[in-house]
Amino acid sequence: MEAFINPGTGRPDTGPVTGLPQRRTGRGNLAGLTRPSRSDFRALSRLDGRARVDDLISGYRRFREVAWPERKQLFERLAARGQKPETLVIACSDSRVDPQMIFDAGPGQMFVVRNVANLVPPFLPDTNYHGTSAAIEFAVRVLKVRDVIVMGHAQCGGVHALLEGAPPGAEDFVAGWMKIAEPARLMAEDASLPIDQRQRFCEQCCVKLSLANLAGFPWVAERISAGELQLHGAYFGVATGQLELLDDDGTFKAV
Numbered sequence: 001m002e003a004f005i006n007p008g009t010g011r012p013d014t015g016p017v018t019g020l021p022q023r024r025t026g027r028g029n030l031a032g033l034t035r036p037s038r039s040d041f042r043a044l045s046r047l048d049g050r051a052r053v054d055d056l057i058s059g060y061r062r063f064r065e066v067a068w069p070e071r072k073q074l075f076e077r078l079a080a081r082g083q084k085p086e087t088l089v090i091a092c093s094d095s096r097v098d099p100q101m102i103f104d105a106g107p108g109q110m111f112v113v114r115n116v117a118n119l120v121p122p123f124l125p126d127t128n129y130h131g132t133s134a135a136i137e138f139a140v141r142v143l144k145v146r147d148v149i150v151m152g153h154a155q156c157g158g159v160h161a162l163l164e165g166a167p168p169g170a171e172d173f174v175a176g177w178m179k180i181a182e183p184a185r186l187m188a189e190d191a192s193l194p195i196d197q198r199q200r201f202c203e204q205c206c207v208k209l210s211l212a213n214l215a216g217f218p219w220v221a222e223r224i225s226a227g228e229l230q231l232h233g234a235y236f237g238v239a240t241g242q243l244e245l246l247d248d249d250g251t252f253k254a255v
């Protein structure tokens with residue numbers, strides 16, 4: 001693995017962005033936690049003229065009819081015994097890169113963290129909100145996963161924002177979050193690659209950077225030293241459906 005210098009400027013992680021209208025009930029900040037109503041969803045759906053949530057509810061009904069009966073016992077077992085996944089996957093939030101689909105995995109098999117550009121921030125335990133680091137801590141120290149896969153992907157919007165600047169309307173958090181990957185941007189710049197290769201190179205550098213940051217978490221390093229944890233890099237081609245794994249020589253090779 002190539003060595004990266006941590007930028008040393010941790011950024012607070014952000015939670016999932018739902019875009020759902022928040023309802024006010026006069027109970028201060030807790031009001032934002034109120035579950036959106038069905039009419040909220042419908043109002044949101046009308047914004048672009050598509051029945052998005054209705055499609056998802058139809059999918060849920062298919063799940064209940066087909067998948068649930070087949071997996072009922074598995075879910076009941078998981079509910080009774082608790083989860084014991086062996087693998088943590090850190091992937092991008094991109095809607096085209098679904099770890100469960102790519103690895104053909106079922107419930108209970110993988111603990112998954114998804115964020116913009118599958119980034120692991122440096123280890124910086126402070127008072128900021130570190131969603132990704134919290135999930136890593138839970139997976140490694142509580143669930144005691146034995147493998148961590150950081151999976152990057154082609155056409156990553158986060159990496160595009162890193163290279164070309166955040167798109168309008170995404171300056172509040174995306175640009176700041178992507179500063180974690182500044183060393184990867186510099187490496188891509190130094191590589192003097194043609195524009196069509198630069199993005200892929202930077203996406204793969206982000207995977208290596210995340211692995212390096214991960215190894216900087218003291219309790220991750222301890223478990224690696226004890227032979228109890230292994231880190232892996234992966235890269236998914238959206239157009240090809242092909243998965244590549246990071247080899248010891250620093251290159252990604254098709255599985």
Ligand SMILES: [Zn+2]
Pocket residue numbers: 092093094116117118153155156157158159
């Ligand atoms: Zn992405």
